[in-house]
Amino acid sequence: MIRLENLTKTFKGQKDPAVEDLTMEIPEGEICVLVGPSGCGKTTTMRMINRLIEPDSGKIFLEDEDVTSVDSDQLRQRIGYVIQQIGLFPHMTIEDNIATVPRLLGWDKKKTSDRTDELLEMVGMDPSDYRPRYPKELSGGQKQRIGVVRAMAADPSVMLMDEPFGAIDPITRSRLQNEFLRLQADIKKTIVFVTHDIEEAIKMGDRIAILRERSRIAQYDKPENILLAPADEFVANFVGSGASLKRLSLAKLSDIELIDWPTADLDTDPDKVREILQRSDRGWVLLLDDNRRPQRWVSSDDLEDDDEDLSRTGLRADSIAHPDTTLSAALADMLTSDKSSVIIVDESGAYEGVADLETITNATKAMRVEARADNGHDRDGTAETGTEESEESGGRLKKDDS
Amino acid sequence: MDLFFTYLQFTYEDLLTQTGEHALAVGISLALGTIVALTLGCLVYQREGSAKVAIGITGTILTIPSFALFGLLIPLLGLGWPPTIVALTLYAVFPILRNTVTGLRGVDTAIVDSAQGMGLSRRQRLFRIELPLAAPVIIAGIRVSALILIGIAAIAAGVGGPGLGEGFFSGLARIGSATALYLVLGALLAVMVLALLFDIGFLVLKRFVTSKGIRN
Ligand SMILES: Nc1ncnc2c1ncn2[C@@H]1O[C@H](COP(=O)(O)OP(=O)(O)OP(=O)(O)O)[C@@H](O)[C@H]1O
Ligand SMILES: [Mg+2]
Numbered sequence: 350m351i352r353l354e355n356l357t358k359t360f361k362g363q364k365d366p367a368v369e370d371l372t373m374e375i376p377e378g379e380i381c382v383l384v385g386p387s388g389c390g391k392t393t394t395m396r397m398i399n400r401l402i403e404p405d406s407g408k409i410f411l412e413d414e415d416v417t418s419v420d421s422d423q424l425r426q427r428i429g430y431v432i433q434q435i436g437l438f439p440h441m442t443i444e445d446n447i448a449t450v451p452r453l454l455g456w457d458k459k460k461t462s463d464r465t466d467e468l469l470e471m472v473g474m475d476p477s478d479y480r481p482r483y484p485k486e487l488s489g490g491q492k493q494r495i496g497v498v499r500a501m502a503a504d505p506s507v508m509l510m511d512e513p514f515g516a517i518d519p520i521t522r523s524r525l526q527n528e529f530l531r532l533q534a535d536i537k538k539t540i541v542f543v544t545h546d547i548e549e550a551i552k553m554g555d556r557i558a559i560l561r562e563r564s565r566i567a568q569y570d571k572p573e574n575i576l577l578a579p580a581d582e583f584v585a586n587f588v589g590s591g592a593s594l595k596r597l598s599l600a601k602l603s604d605i606e607l608i609d610w611p612t613a614d615l616d617t618d619p620d621k622v623r624e625i626l627q628r629s630d631r632g633w634v635l636l637l638d639d640n641r642r643p644q645r646w647v648s649s650d651d652l653e654d655d656d657e658d659l660s661r662t663g664l665r666a667d668s669i670a671h672p673d674t675t676l677s678a679a680l681a682d683m684l685t686s687d688k689s690s691v692i693i694v695d696e697s698g699a700y701e702g703v704a705d706l707e708t709i710t711n712a713t714k715a716m717r718v719e720a721r722a723d724n725g726h727d728r729d730g731t732a733e734t735g736t737e738e739s740e741e742s743g744g745r746l747k748k749d750d751s
Numbered sequence: 752m753d754l755f756f757t758y759l760q761f762t763y764e765d766l767l768t769q770t771g772e773h774a775l776a777v778g779i780s781l782a783l784g785t786i787v788a789l790t791l792g793c794l795v796y797q798r799e800g801s802a803k804v805a806i807g808i809t810g811t812i813l814t815i816p817s818f819a820l821f822g823l824l825i826p827l828l829g830l831g832w833p834p835t836i837v838a839l840t841l842y843a844v845f846p847i848l849r850n851t852v853t854g855l856r857g858v859d860t861a862i863v864d865s866a867q868g869m870g871l872s873r874r875q876r877l878f879r880i881e882l883p884l885a886a887p888v889i890i891a892g893i894r895v896s897a898l899i900l901i902g903i904a905a906i907a908a909g910v911g912g913p914g915l916g917e918g919f920f921s922g923l924a925r926i927g928s929a930t931a932l933y934l935v936l937g938a939l940l941a942v943m944v945l946a947l948l949f950d951i952g953f954l955v956l957k958r959f960v961t962s963k964g965i966r967n
Pocket of ligand 1: 360361363367385386387388389390391392393394545
């Protein structure tokens with residue numbers, strides 16, 4: 350856990366503070382992303398946590414220990430630190446780079462060496478090949494990996510990462526992000542992660558702090574709440590016009606209510622199918638095989654011939670999706686399918702429900718309302734609200750509660 | 752030419768002794784100068800003002816004609832080795848200091864920053880990161896100093912100091928005679944060989960202290 354209390358820093362020769370009266374708490378084991386426009390004080394904030402920049406006033410706590418005035422070199426050995434430029438030591442081998450902090454801490458040779466191997470393996474780099482190499486003998490992505498791994502070497506509980514995946518191509522970046530999220534699922538470090546890219550913030554953050562100038566918190570919240578219920582104009586603008594699309598990449602089909610479409614077995618009598626069609630207003634029936642796997646869509650038009658073989662009429666039931674598909678992926682499938690819908694099946698491929706464009710629009714609307722209600726409910730006072738919309742949803746929440 | 756070689760046959764022992772003394776004087780002064788310049792460099796490189804002053808003063812010393820400097824030192828230190836070593840040391844400082852400051856300042860700030868962020872102390876940063884990275888530049892400075900000293904050391908004979916200056920001075924004194932030319936030629940040859948040996952020494956040293964990771 351990291352707690353910052355009333356941190357303020359004004360640089361020499363500058364009129365305005367770079368960070369002003371910042372108070373925030375980063376829960377144990379979470380990634381907290383600081384995001385905001387250039388020059389808003391993200392780096393300054395982060396560098397005050399390991400005291401590379403000494404705050405003018407305020408306090409810093411690590412796991413409830415006040416570290417505002419402990420020995421700064423020793424403090425830094427307890428905190429992993431990764432910067433955008435990586436800063437590998439070019440005159441040292443990869444092994445020596447990684448072993449830097451363990452050696453400062455006086456680990457014995459064996460432990461240090463085992464740890465180095467373990468870390469290299471963790472990021473898929475063969476120790477026997479990479480240990481003796483120098484940084485210049487690595488690709489950009491590999492350097493970035495070593496930068497991250499070096500910061501984790503002495504297993505610090507807290508890590509500070511300042512745009513750690515900044516200077517690489519989008520594909521490698523996405524790979525490194527995924528790799529890091531997989532690692533984090535195991536190691537559960539408390540991480541402060543700086544970026545100016547909202548997409549990266551949404552992907553990496555358990556929590557996101559949107560900062561405005563002087564590192565003032567505009568909103569500090571879970572990614573979905575930032576997307577669905579921006580606290581104010583500033584956040585909404587920062588999150589940007591792509592917000593509704595981003596929202597769709599957060600939610601999965603399993604999160605929304607599906608349509609219970611009329612179904613029938615493939616060997617049902619066509620007359621029976623006609624009856625089902627008449628009773629429902631959907632216009633189509635979904636035919637399932639013996640294992641309840643979706644086979645064909647049929648409408649009443651397809652059933653004009655009495656002796657029609659049901660397994661060959663109508664449309665093939667393509668665009669099948671699993672419940673953990675994101676809404677944005679499902680939407681893409683819908684747009685390319687004949688029926689503008691997706692059929693959701695479980696692991697065994699058995700039918701669960703159907704989603705169409707309307708399902709998804711309704712779901713996102715509901716999510717937005719819910720998030721606003723949440724916000725109105727447990728706002729912690731770190732960000733200002735007070736827009737008409739949030740008051741309105743506050744009313745809704747009361748109704749829900751009663 | 753044959754005569755010159757015959758001359759060398761008779762005098763090579765003297766010449767070798769003088770070359771040895773010359774090398775020793777240069778070596779000692781260079782070592783002292785390096786210690787002074789490195790210490791000074793590490794103290795001032797982060798402070799713009801102090802660095803300017805230090806480089807300015809040592810640079811000015813280099814412009815003092817060597818005869819004048821020796822002349823100034825004799826009343827204080829007498830004749831022979833002491834004024835020689837002190838004068839040569841003073842001359843050695845500037846190129847090494849300038850390169851030390853340039854080299855240390857040239858280290859990528861991101862590297863020093865990440866070192867500090869990992870908890871290396873000021874001293875650890877200097878000795879483990881900055882100096883090793885600046886080493887090639889610093890050694891280039893020491894090499895320049897060495898070459899300058901080898902030349903200037905010849906003047907030391909004028910104050911009764913050691914070295915190959917002997918040959919030049921006695922040659923000048925006997926100008927017109929056949930041996931005068933040989934004396935000068937012999938000393939000159941020795942100086943050139945010495946310079947070459949020092950140069951080779953520095954190539955080896957540079958290779959030795961430059962990490963494989965920063966060689967190109
Ligand atoms: N060492 C310094 N001396 C003086 N001013 C500084 C210093 N470092 C940062 N600043 C100023 O403090 C403010 C915040 O800088 P900071 O580096 O924290 O921004 P940032 O949010 O990290 O921006 P970016 O996204 O561009 O990295 C800026 O106005 C900057 O000019
Ligand atoms: Mg920054």
